[in-house]
Amino acid sequence: MTEHIIDASVVEAENAKRAADLNVDYDTLGERLDRRGIDINAIKAKVADFSVAVPSWGVGTGGTRFARFPGLGEPRDIFDKIEDCAVIAQLTQATKTVSLHIPWDKADPNRLKQAASRFNLGFDAMNSNTFSDARGQLQSYKFGSLSAADAATRQQAIEHNLECIEIGKTLGSKALTVWIGDGSNFPGQVNFASQFEHYLDSMKAVYAALPDDWRVYTEHKMYEPAFYSTVVQDWGTNYLIAKELGDKAMCLVDLGHHAPNVNIEMIVSRLAQFGKLGGFHFNDSKYGDDDLDAGAIDPYRLFLVFNELVDIETRDAGFRPAHMLDQSHNVTDPIESLMLSASDVQRAYAQALLVDRAGLKAAQEGNDALAATQALRLAYRTDVEPILAMARLEQGGAIDPLATYRAAGYRAKVADIRPAVEGGSGGIV
Numbered sequence: 001m002t003e004h005i006i007d008a009s010v011v012e013a014e015n016a017k018r019a020a021d022l023n024v025d026y027d028t029l030g031e032r033l034d035r036r037g038i039d040i041n042a043i044k045a046k047v048a049d050f051s052v053a054v055p056s057w058g059v060g061t062g063g064t065r066f067a068r069f070p071g072l073g074e075p076r077d078i079f080d081k082i083e084d085c086a087v088i089a090q091l092t093q094a095t096k097t098v099s100l101h102i103p104w105d106k107a108d109p110n111r112l113k114q115a116a117s118r119f120n121l122g123f124d125a126m127n128s129n130t131f132s133d134a135r136g137q138l139q140s141y142k143f144g145s146l147s148a149a150d151a152a153t154r155q156q157a158i159e160h161n162l163e164c165i166e167i168g169k170t171l172g173s174k175a176l177t178v179w180i181g182d183g184s185n186f187p188g189q190v191n192f193a194s195q196f197e198h199y200l201d202s203m204k205a206v207y208a209a210l211p212d213d214w215r216v217y218t219e220h221k222m223y224e225p226a227f228y229s230t231v232v233q234d235w236g237t238n239y240l241i242a243k244e245l246g247d248k249a250m251c252l253v254d255l256g257h258h259a260p261n262v263n264i265e266m267i268v269s270r271l272a273q274f275g276k277l278g279g280f281h282f283n284d285s286k287y288g289d290d291d292l293d294a295g296a297i298d299p300y301r302l303f304l305v306f307n308e309l310v311d312i313e314t315r316d317a318g319f320r321p322a323h324m325l326d327q328s329h330n331v332t333d334p335i336e337s338l339m340l341s342a343s344d345v346q347r348a349y350a351q352a353l354l355v356d357r358a359g360l361k362a363a364q365e366g367n368d369a370l371a372a373t374q375a376l377r378l379a380y381r382t383d384v385e386p387i388l389a390m391a392r393l394e395q396g397g398a399i400d401p402l403a404t405y406r407a408a409g410y411r412a413k414v415a416d417i418r419p420a421v422e423g424g425s426g427g428i429v
Helices: 008-035 040-049 078-092 109-117 151-171 192-208 235-245 264-273 299-315 334-353 357-365 369-380 385-394 401-408 410-417
Strands: 097-099 126-128 175-178 215-219 249-254 277-282 322-325
Touching: 008 040, 008 385, 008 401, 040 334, 040 385, 078 097, 078 109, 078 334, 078 401, 078 410, 109 151, 126 151, 151 175, 151 192, 175 192, 192 215, 192 235, 215 235, 215 277, 235 249, 235 264, 249 264, 264 277, 264 299, 299 334, 299 369, 322 334, 334 369, 334 385, 334 401, 357 369
Parallel strands: 126 175, 175 215, 215 249, 249 277, 277 322
Antiparallel strands: none
């Protein structure tokens, strides 16, 4: 039996306040969609089946380069993080897996698996960390990791990724995500070709250790922490890496890791067209790699990304990219932000499912630009909240996750148990 952190009576009481209105809203939306030839229950079933992973580090308070201001009841360790993730899963019913980051979350794998199983949580991709130094490691990653000029440093980074694979095998994970902060800050600091060759050689050693049913996701990032050059700086380089490594290597798209105004949805289409789209890290940005809540700045762009994904899904039933939230919560309760982000990702998916694909194709082939864009706008402007809420309710979640979470007083309760954390210099949990 699945254990719940939030008392069931609280969820039931909050749902009872909203159930009648939800039924009316759901039926009304169903009638409107029926006139467009859309079965609301079919859309709801797809939404209920959709899940986005929660990163373990996301339930802690983030920070800037200058400072970090801890919140109340911050998780003390990975086991507290799992409990926080369980709250998100219970109320949203949209986050069935947790993504661990090693060495931050390093613990006995069997104990981790047992802790997650209490809440019927699984484990998503493992994440390696060679962008900061862990206590006790022999070589520093200050001047690079998998692409470092020093062979011993590269070997250390390789072995760390191999360790992540071994931990993941015990946990039931099926993927390794590799992001490195390697690059340079000054012209002439590195030889671009040699640095990239070092990276490819290192990744080939990691790739060789992947189990047959695993994937490795490589993530591109235009800048930060290196500000002159970055080893895996864009989707083209990422595609080259995936092609060079082999069939189990895929590209990971983080919505925040692109230059301003880049057409991310077209990047998604290109990578998918050539079989190298592995998955996503969902967040939002205004200026650069801001790691803001998904859909907080540009919800239409999030919808357009899902429009491409649904288009692919209609042609390839086996298309199942990995989905994960990847955000930094500096001024909000991380649990609240993650719940709303999970819902907004589901919302974009549901809206994309409403697009009249036949009508859109006809408009595209007929060079009718306005009809084509109106087909997208009609879907995007449809309020699908009743679908999301009904999917949550029928799975045992909350009609209104945020209101239910606040009514339960979870943050105040854990604040009494978990000691306060002092603020300090920049960095993330």
